[in-house]
Amino acid sequence: MTEPVTVGTLLEGEHQWIDGRFGQFLQALNAGSVNAEPLDEAAHVLHRHIFLEEEILFPELEARGVVGPTAVMVQEHGQICDFLERIAMLIRDGAPPDRIQQVFDALRSLLEEHNAKEEQVLYPAADHLLNSAELLRRMQGADPPHGWLCRAHRGETG
Ligand SMILES: [Fe+2]
């Protein structure tokens, strides 16, 4: 028997996985080296995670009147994507680890707050209001189309 899983537990597990990779990146930074691999892996999974939220989960919540919280999350996704782009650019430009760490720290504190709000408010609402099995089926194997941008970067606010 596999563990029963809900949309909330699936997405929360992704937060933890991403955080683990970011932790590896930070560990290397603290030791004075830039190890782009765990960062790239985290950024890739986070991009897809935001896609699942914005294209599959949020529309279902919004259709049930949960619009304020998703608008805040969408705005924060835009900021998260900005940070990821800035960090990638700094790495490409060969910036020193302490400069990269300044931006990375800002990203992580935003993510910490963002994930806490999702885990405490949005995901429980989703698990309560929505059909998890159906949503999990739709999320399985769903991938952002090439060049997909989060709503904020498309100029959509909610
Ligand atoms: Fe999110």
Ligand SMILES: [Fe+2]
């Ligand atoms: Fe999330």
